[in-house]
Amino acid sequence: AAPAPAPAVGLPGLRFAANSERERKRKPNILKLESQFVPAFNVSIRRRGQGLSTRGLRSAGVRSAASDPEQLRAAREDVKKLLAEKKCHPILIRLGWHDAGSYDKNIAEFPRRGGANGSLRFSPELGHGANAGLINAVKLLEPVKAKYAGITYADLFQLASATAIEELGGPKIPMRYGRVDTKSPEECAIEGNLPDAGPPNPADHLRKVFYRMGLNDREIVALSGAHTVGRSRPERSGWGKKETKYTTGANIGAPGGQSWTAEWLKFDNSYFRDIKAQSDEDLLVLPTDKVLAEDPEFKKFTDKYAEDQNAFFADYALAHAKLSELGSKFDPEEGIFIDQEAPPKKEPVVEKFVAAKYSSGDRQSELSDSMKAKMRAEYLAVGGSPDRPLGSNYFLNIIIVIAVLAVLASFATQS
Ligand code: HEM
Numbered sequence: 169a170a171p172a173p174a175p176a177v178g179l180p181g182l183r184f185a186a187n188s189e190r191e192r193k194r195k196p197n198i199l200k201l202e203s204q205f206v207p208a209f210n211v212s213i214r215r216r217g218q219g220l221s222t223r224g225l226r227s228a229g230v231r232s233a234a235s236d237p238e239q240l241r242a243a244r245e246d247v248k249k250l251l252a253e254k255k256c257h258p259i260l261i262r263l264g265w266h267d268a269g270s271y272d273k274n275i276a277e278f279p280r281r282g283g284a285n286g287s288l289r290f291s292p293e294l295g296h297g298a299n300a301g302l303i304n305a306v307k308l309l310e311p312v313k314a315k316y317a318g319i320t321y322a323d324l325f326q327l328a329s330a331t332a333i334e335e336l337g338g339p340k341i342p343m344r345y346g347r348v349d350t351k352s353p354e355e356c357a358i359e360g361n362l363p364d365a366g367p368p369n370p371a372d373h374l375r376k377v378f379y380r381m382g383l384n385d386r387e388i389v390a391l392s393g394a395h396t397v398g399r400s401r402p403e404r405s406g407w408g409k410k411e412t413k414y415t416t417g418a419n420i421g422a423p424g425g426q427s428w429t430a431e432w433l434k435f436d437n438s439y440f441r442d443i444k445a446q447s448d449e450d451l452l453v454l455p456t457d458k459v460l461a462e463d464p465e466f467k468k469f470t471d472k473y474a475e476d477q478n479a480f481f482a483d484y485a486l487a488h489a490k491l492s493e494l495g496s497k498f499d500p501e502e503g504i505f506i507d508q509e510a511p512p513k514k515e516p517v518v519e520k521f522v523a524a525k526y527s528s529g530d531r532q533s534e535l536s537d538s539m540k541a542k543m544r545a546e547y548l549a550v551g552g553s554p555d556r557p558l559g560s561n562y563f564l565n566i567i568i569v570i571a572v573l574a575v576l577a578s579f580a581t582q583s
Pocket residue numbers: 177179258259261262265300301364365366374391392394395397398399400401402404405406407454456
């Protein structure tokens with residue numbers, strides 16, 4: 169199905185275009201933002217303006233420390249209830265992606281480097297065209313944030329996204345929590361260009377955007393598989409049909425839009441089969457989806473995932489976990505794990521000193537090369553050689569000299 173002609177739309181604010189001075193001053197309210205579409209591409213951005221007047225969110229208190237594991241587990245149960253009631257899985261997945269997708273691996277400083285840091289709750293990011301509609305996702309999570317003040321926005325966005333995937337039958341994502349929040353809109357001022365869903369050369373474009381995040385071809389294809397769920401709405405992104413036979417009916421949340429797959433509330437590998445077939449007018453294929461079945465490198469993974477759902481799930485889970493940590497700062501540094509054991513810390517391997525190893529010629533053969541080198545250096549340092557014993561007992565001589573000096577010093581102090 170050929171995508172409907174549409175204005176180019178920005179991907180998650182890899183670089184958010186500046187709201188104009190006038191826009192910044194007028195502090196748009198939530199409803200205004202919902203209908204706002206800012207098709208601003210390849211525009212260099214500037215600083216963030218004021219945060220949204222999201223009193224509910226603020227009253228919960230913004231923490232900049234690690235989230236509480238118990239609260240994360242409890243919040244996950246609330247998110248599950250929310251998902252079951254509203255069928256809002258896709259938009260929450262998109263929220264997590266768009267918060268993380270601003271990451272630039274070439275910038276070291278947090279939070280200026282962007283990434284999964286909760287900055288998508290601030291109006292300049294929410295108000296950007298690439299994020300049209302995501303204000304609804306933030307609003308959906310408001311009550312959860314208000315109830316659990318001990319978790320950060322950054323964690324909540326990623327928790328909701330991973331939970332939504334799992335609830336739709338997708339893979340279990342090996343998640344880590346403890347993300348520190350960006351504290352103010354001003355903190356996340358970044359510059360650059362925006363990618364979009366219909367660039368002249370989608371393959372180059374995708375690579376440019378995702379490589380900047382430190383992701384590779386396999387991860388680009390695997391992550392794009394998230395379009396196996398959800399819909400595109402022309403009034404938000406400019407892409408897709410107003411409605412199709414797959415997006416009407418009950419129990420699908422707000423009807424309308426065009427989905428990539430027929431069963432778009434099920435996380436499976438049908439996206440890859442559908443973008444290869446392109447045989448159903450009611451299913452969406454963006455230029456950036458289409459290229460995954462055409463570019464030789466991307467196609468290798470698309471073909472594999474179309475045939476083997478387990479391979480897709482395995483790669484997706486790892487790529488998603490990586491995406492969810494892009495640019496994040498963790499407190500504690502090693503993160504918080506609510507399902508699995510924390511991976512063991514990698515300690516530097518230090519060879520223990522075992523006196524017996526030095527005691528006989530036979531044991532010498534058991535010494536490692538590094539230990540031998542160390543011994544050689546120690547002997548040389550005190551004037552000896554590993555091949556020849558020292559002429560006299562060097563260490564005993566030193567002890568005798570020190571003892572004599574100590575006796576002399578005590579005589580001196582007595583007199
Ligand atoms: C590869 C580049 C990508 C492009 C160009 C792109 C573009 C889009 C567009 C235009 C929409 C429609 C938004 C709307 O009208 O509401 C959309 C929706 C969506 N995207 Fe992507 N996307 C990309 C990658 C991703 C990734 C990496 C993920 C997740 C890991 C993702 C998850 C989603 C989801 C779940 C939706 C459905 C949202 C809903 O139903 O409300 N996308 N994407």
